[in-house]
Amino acid sequence: MSQSIHDFHDDPRNADIRIWINGQLKSRAEATVSVFDSGFVLGDGVWEGLRVVDGHPVFLDAHLARLWEGAKAIMLDIGLSRAELTQAIYDTLAANQMHDGVHIRLMVSRGVKRTPYQDPRVTVGPATIVILPEFKLAKPETVQAGLKLFTVHVRRGYPDVLDPKLNSHSKLNCITACIQATAAGADEALMLDPHGFVATCNSTHFFIVRGGEVWTSSGDYCLGGITRSNVIQVCREAGIPVFEKNFSLTQVYSAEEAFCTGTFAGVVPVREVDGRPMEGGVPGPMVLRLQALYKALVARDVAARSV
Incomplete structure (x- = not known):
């Protein structure tokens, strides 16, 4: 039977994680984005995956450099500085009491549109930023x-x-x-x-x-x-x-x-x-x-x- 390298053993702690969305920490059930969000409507955004070891996102500088490079290429204003986004990542880890064996999905979309159309000029709000951490390790x-x-x-x-x-x-x-x-x-x-x-x-x-x-x-x-x-x-x-x-x-x-x-x-x-x-x-x-x-x-x- 085929398997994915991204398969992992379920961890019950993930049921109670807090997810950072535009400055607010929300429960798994509350962590939602608008149906008018550019990421949902068009896949218009950039993202990074981060591994956390001993309380720190590994190779964070390289990941943020790639995120900013992609955002600049598509003329997406992230709306935070690298220092502010770094602090948000650490705050999210602290809120979840996460130290090791954690994987973070960091996602940035262009934000909410006034109508579901591809033109970036119909975006009416700031970028949508999501920091989604999970207790997750590749299956040994x-x-x-x-x-x-x-x-x-x-x-x-x-x-x-x-x-x-x-x-x-x-x-x-x-x-x-x-x-x-x-x-x-x-x-x-x-x-x-x-x-x-x-x-x-x-x-x-x-x-x-x-x-x-x-x-x-x-x-x-x-x-x-x-x-x-x-x-x-x-x-x-x-x-x-x-x-x-x-x-x-x-x-x-x-x-x-x-x-x-x-x-x-x-x-x-x-x-x-x-x-x-x-x-x-x-x-x-x-x-x-x-x-x-x-x-x-x-x-x-x-x-x-x-x-």
């Missing part, structure tokens, strides 16, 4: 067993159609890719770029290991992933050859190891791609090494933020 059994991937026909698009660097609420191409992969009995969709090279997965970034080298896509057709860039960083710091380059499915099928990266689960091995098992074991030696290096980088970031 999923991380241990690894993911099964299936290459879908849905491609990553050109930046002049919908720029893949924009972390927008509009995720329909990733959703259709996920649907196809699930129907094929896989856990995650592997997506190609318009030229047929491997690009990314529907909700994570993809890497392979060949001859002691770590490869990932050129990055031209995928989101600028925070965990992706951190894995590249720890490879370089550790002297592991790492390359951002074009490569084909043929090179994926003959790789010793493969893995996916993402904020929610970190570094997760891939056990199979299109029916071809990885020959280096699951998790393989490189994945185990990178999991340890990434964990150490997280600890460094948390320690710096604590100071």
